Amino acid sequence: MVGKLLTISKENLWTNNPIFIQILGICSALAVTNNLINTTIMSAGLIFVTGFSNLTVSLLKHIIPRKVRMIIQTLIIAFYVIIVDLILRAFLPDISRALGPYIGLIITNCIIMGRAEAFAGSHPPLISLWDGLTSGAGYMGVLMLIAFIRELLGYGSIFGMPVILEGKLFGLWLIFPEGFQGWIIMLMPPSAFFLLGIFIWIAKTIMLKHKDKS
Amino acid sequence: MTPTIDPLILLLASIFTSNILLSNFLGMCSFISISKDLKAAHGLGLAVIVVMTITSIINWAVYNHILVFFELEYLRYIVFIIVIAAVVQMLEMLIERISPALYMGLGIFLPLITVNCAILGVSLFLQIRNYSIEQSAVYGFGSGAGWWLAILALAAIRKKVDAAPVPAGLKGPGITLIIIGLMAMAFMGFSGMLNVQ
Numbered sequence: 001m002v003g004k005l006l007t008i009s010k011e012n013l014w015t016n017n018p019i020f021i022q023i024l025g026i027c028s029a030l031a032v033t034n035n036l037i038n039t040t041i042m043s044a045g046l047i048f049v050t051g052f053s054n055l056t057v058s059l060l061k062h063i064i065p066r067k068v069r070m071i072i073q074t075l076i077i078a079f080y081v082i083i084v085d086l087i088l089r090a091f092l093p094d095i096s097r098a099l100g101p102y103i104g105l106i107i108t109n110c111i112i113m114g115r116a117e118a119f120a121g122s123h124p125p126l127i128s129l130w131d132g133l134t135s136g137a138g139y140m141g142v143l144m145l146i147a148f149i150r151e152l153l154g155y156g157s158i159f160g161m162p163v164i165l166e167g168k169l170f171g172l173w174l175i176f177p178e179g180f181q182g183w184i185i186m187l188m189p190p191s192a193f194f195l196l197g198i199f200i201w202i203a204k205t206i207m208l209k210h211k212d213k214s
Numbered sequence: 215m216t217p218t219i220d221p222l223i224l225l226l227a228s229i230f231t232s233n234i235l236l237s238n239f240l241g242m243c244s245f246i247s248i249s250k251d252l253k254a255a256h257g258l259g260l261a262v263i264v265v266m267t268i269t270s271i272i273n274w275a276v277y278n279h280i281l282v283f284f285e286l287e288y289l290r291y292i293v294f295i296i297v298i299a300a301v302v303q304m305l306e307m308l309i310e311r312i313s314p315a316l317y318m319g320l321g322i323f324l325p326l327i328t329v330n331c332a333i334l335g336v337s338l339f340l341q342i343r344n345y346s347i348e349q350s351a352v353y354g355f356g357s358g359a360g361w362w363l364a365i366l367a368l369a370a371i372r373k374k375v376d377a378a379p380v381p382a383g384l385k386g387p388g389i390t391l392i393i394i395g396l397m398a399m400a401f402m403g404f405s406g407m408l409n410v411q
Contacts, residue, residue, distance in 0.1 A: 023246055023387045027331045030239040071299060078292040086288060101338035104291050108331035110243045188402065189237050193395030197388050205383030 005130055012134040018111045019142040019196075020203040025111035030192035031102055032143075036159045039147035040140075041095050045084040045103060047136030050112050053077045054132030057120040073116045074107065081106045111139060146195050154186035216344050221352045228356030231405050234332050235364045236398040238339075241332030245365055246390055248326075255369035258323040259362030263355065265305065265327050266336055269298050270354025273337040274347055294337045299328050332361055367397060 018024045032042045056076050057064075064072050085103050088096040096103070106112070115135050120128040151157055156164035163169065164180040185191050234240050241262070248258050273294050281287050306324045310317045327333060336357050340350045371393055380389050 024243060026246075027239050027242045027335075030242070071296075074295055074299070075292060078295055081291055082288060085291070100342055101335055104294075104338050105240070105331050105335055107291055107295055108329050108334050110329065113329060188398075189239065190395045190398040190402065192239070193391050193398055197384075197391030197395060200388040200391065201381070201384045204388065205381075208383055 004127065008127070008131050009134045012131065013138045013141065015207070017138045017142065017203070018114070018135055019139055020200055022111075022114070023200075024114055025109040025139060026196065027105065027109070030146075030189070030196065032099060033147040033192055034150045034154060034187045035098075036144070036147045036151050038095060038098055039143050041088070041092065042099060042102065043136065043140035043143050045081075045088070046106055046109065046111070046139060047133055048084060049077060049080040049106055050115060050136040051129050051132035052080050053112055054115055054120040055125050055129040056080075057116045058123060058125040058128035061121050069121070070113075073113060077112050077116070078107050111135060142196075142199065145199065146192065149195060150186045150191060153183045154191075155182055156180045216346045216349070219349060221348055224349055225352050225356040226407075228353050229360040229363065230401065231407060233360040233364060233401055234336065234357040235361050236394070236401045238335065240335040241330050241361055244326055244330055245361075245368070245394075246387060248323075249365055249369045249372055249390070252366070252369045252373065254323070255365045256362075257319050258326065259358075259365050261320050261323045261327055262330065262332065262361050263358030265298070265302060265324070266333055266358035266361075267351060267355045268305070269294075269301050269333055270336050270340055270350045271347065272297055272301065274340060274345070274350040277341050290338075290341065294334055295328075298333055298337070302328050332357065364397065368394065371397075 012018070016022065019026060032038045053073070053076050057073055060072075060076075081104065084106070085096070088099070088103065112132075115132055119131045123131070148158065151159075152163070156162055164176065228234070232238065235242070235245060244258065249255050276293060276297060277287075277290060281290055281293060302324050306317075309320060309324075336354055340353055345353055368390070372390065375389060375393065384392075
């Protein structure tokens, strides 16, 4: 049991990462990543939705008729997304406004539908929940990495805390004698595409080397 | 509060300056998988234009006249997605009945569209921005046209890249994303022209 959980985790976090390998759900991955705080909230919402929609689909798999399963799965996902949306609006109204339509767009995020279809439909509930949570975590890892680079180079900050003060990194090392100027392109859409492309390249190269060895 | 934007400006803005794909990142999944083939890209693009225009009008009406009236705004995600699924289903049956030739070209792409996030995204954007019915129709059509333009351009570029010596790890999605990044930069050149969000 524990071994199986570990295998699932490894697959979802690395060898079958939803973003690097399956190229799923990158719409929102790119749109929210110029800011670490928004990215964290967005991925937390996605982990919640993926986990619980997987659990629900798995619990209901014998009741749902095969022909209408797609629309039922979509409704289950929409139900959890509405919960996330309402919670964010009540407790974090600023972030909810900044994320705009992207919270609602979790519904059409292919990762969730993909996991429900490929895993939850044929596995017991608790394992499905774990699979959903780790898939979401695999997605979160990549997003945080991209957001970290974009926010650091674009705003010179991490989680909204400026790390480059008066041209000095952490106020200690002088790396920008003329003062830090944000790298505007990092805040604009193209950088997200470039960074994700480069990350996929690195991940694939490592995996290809690994395959050659074994 | 409905913003006052000239429909023509909104049309141009939704095609070029705030292209739904290149600046809002919507509809990426099918964008990457379908753009391998120019003909399929064209078919999917046309289907997106049709569905986006129809669903933005219907979703505008449903939201402003039914959901707001019954104070059920929080149900909009579920309602929008059902409307989209229903429109796609009906369109599929209609096209199959009217023109089998068109069905062969367009019909196979229709089921893909229900899960295309650009369609739901457009419906959510026009509700957040409080567009009027004319603005919604123009915005829906323009966004679809922008998506069609972007996927056609990418499919054409990918044809050339297929013959290029790309490093093994970068083949497939990696190089495609970098091409999209370059396209997004090219489209950024339009951004000074119109200021519509």
